[in-house]
Amino acid sequence: MSITSDAPAARPDPRPNGPSTAPDLARHLLRLGDDALVLGQRLCQWITRAPTIDEDLALSNIALDLIGHARALLTRAGRLDGTGRTEDDLAYGRPDREFTNALLTELPNGDFAMTVARQLAYTHYAVLYYEALAHCADPDLAAFGARAAKEVAYHRLHADRWTVTLGRGTEVSARRMRDGLERVWPYTAELFEEDEVLRRLAASGTVPSPASLRETWLGQVTEVVTGAGLTVPRPAWSATGGRSGLHTEEFGPLIAELQSVRRQFPGGTW
Numbered sequence: 001m002s003i004t005s006d007a008p009a010a011r012p013d014p015r016p017n018g019p020s021t022a023p024d025l026a027r028h029l030l031r032l033g034d035d036a037l038v039l040g041q042r043l044c045q046w047i048t049r050a051p052t053i054d055e056d057l058a059l060s061n062i063a064l065d066l067i068g069h070a071r072a073l074l075t076r077a078g079r080l081d082g083t084g085r086t087e088d089d090l091a092y093g094r095p096d097r098e099f100t101n102a103l104l105t106e107l108p109n110g111d112f113a114m115t116v117a118r119q120l121a122y123t124h125y126a127v128l129y130y131e132a133l134a135h136c137a138d139p140d141l142a143a144f145g146a147r148a149a150k151e152v153a154y155h156r157l158h159a160d161r162w163t164v165t166l167g168r169g170t171e172v173s174a175r176r177m178r179d180g181l182e183r184v185w186p187y188t189a190e191l192f193e194e195d196e197v198l199r200r201l202a203a204s205g206t207v208p209s210p211a212s213l214r215e216t217w218l219g220q221v222t223e224v225v226t227g228a229g230l231t232v233p234r235p236a237w238s239a240t241g242g243r244s245g246l247h248t249e250e251f252g253p254l255i256a257e258l259q260s261v262r263r264q265f266p267g268g269t270w
Helices: 022-044 053-080 087-092 112-133 139-167 171-187 196-203 210-227 251-258 260-264
Strands: none
Touching (some): 022 053, 022 087, 022 112, 022 196, 053 087, 053 112, 053 139, 112 139, 112 210, 139 171, 251 260
């Protein structure tokens, strides 16, 4: 599934941030938008393949919410970076190395338990971050954060419920849920990384730093995993590089799928 653009054309931001923060904010919003876009694209791959019809609908609706978040974030990023690029330009017109999503969001779906584990990690982080963003000084970003936090809270409930259901289910479902957590967990630390861009933005009070949310996130996911009769993994390594455009080998085919129509019909309009 791809973004369809019915949003108005990009225009100069009516309340531009100061010259010292606008480039950094554009990069940060691009990262958040890429997270949502890439994870939404991954979840779309479950359509017609989910374990039940209900889950087919649930995952597709979660994907649509994420794509909606991506549209808002990419549109704002394009206005701030000075290039005039639209959400569609950013989604369809960039090569793989220009995407700055966290590696967690691009991991292949695997089995259903693997997808649930990825959702558990991402949704608890996203709710915390968007709730914090809802208190930023920028009224548009604050409004977006408040709305996105409410939407992702439903995604979090879905992931929590399935983590417990699988963990407390059969021996096979518990094993698969355990394997999914083990597969996903090395990729969670990148969500909370703080580089110079984020340090400058956080120091100026423009956006919150995700690093400050890690302990709360860990406490929340630990409670869910423990309630499922499982334990939180303690990986011996942590993946990184997505924010710098370094991706997994499965990322190229995912972006090719996302951009397939645009690549076949460059400049096409509908």
